[in-house]
Amino acid sequence: MTRPIPHSFVPDAQNGRLLRDAFGRFATGVTVVTAASDDGCAAMTANSFSSISMDPPLVMWAPARASSRFPMFAKAAHFAVHVLAADQADLAWTVARNRNALDEAGLVANPEGVPVLDRCLARFDCGLFAMHEAGDHMIVVGRVLRAQITEGEPLAFFGGQIAGIARG
Template sequence: MQMSGSSSFVPDPGNGRLLRDAFGRFATGVTVVTAMAPEGCVAITANSFSSVSMEPPLVLWSPARASARYPAFAEARHFAIHVLAEDQANLAWSVARNRDALGDLTGRNAEGVPVLDHCLARFDCARFALHEAGDHAIVVGRVLRATLAEGQPLAFFGGQIAQVKIN
């Protein structure tokens, strides 16, 4: 059964844009994931973040394996996932476009991972598992600590920054 006003397709290499557009219909939050690499702080913007388990406390995110930043995250024993606030869109785009956008962050968590200030939440994680998943990987982290703050979330929908209306 087709939804009103919709189109359908079967994913194949010739219509990847349609599949990307369909994925974009799912509104997500926006995160910046940081780790410490031999060359210093490495960061990546990701909207592929999800909670997995309460016991043990697990989260996941999915970096593209073709990314120049992927090897640093695949090797990282610890990383931090920062849930961005609505006023951090410039940060999200800056990190997405430039692997060195954060420079050398001075703040570190107990595991030495560079951390950002003023986020809605931060999950300090130890790598629990790494799974190949097509052109991406699934990185599962065991949450060592979580911090949270009040504020409105930064959202992503249809390839653009979106606002979340909270009633």
């Protein structure tokens, strides 16, 4: 059931919070993206993840270019996207707040040397396919080299908060 729209607006500097709230009306999954960097494990929590293509197998995510972590990902030839499970909300918030959150986590490296989490709903090990400037973000497209899946409930994000997903 949808509610009536209270009003429409033109996105501009005065309506930044309203635009952010409007974007937040789209429920997403939550991921942690990792890459190897000169400083150890580069990690970022992201909800801007999507599949793009089956042939070739492509996914995308969109980090903010102003992020202090962005340069580590901009240089990475490989990265891994971890789709988080419902019980991994603390991990999502920890990585979002602390750029070094995974440095001491005892991560293993995949064959490309990317630090990876040992548990998540799905993991996509990717090679960089393309990068596209998109306003204050960069669209990073990865070619999926390997994928893993496990069973569990997804971690969701809606309206700036962790949310549940009701099934059928």
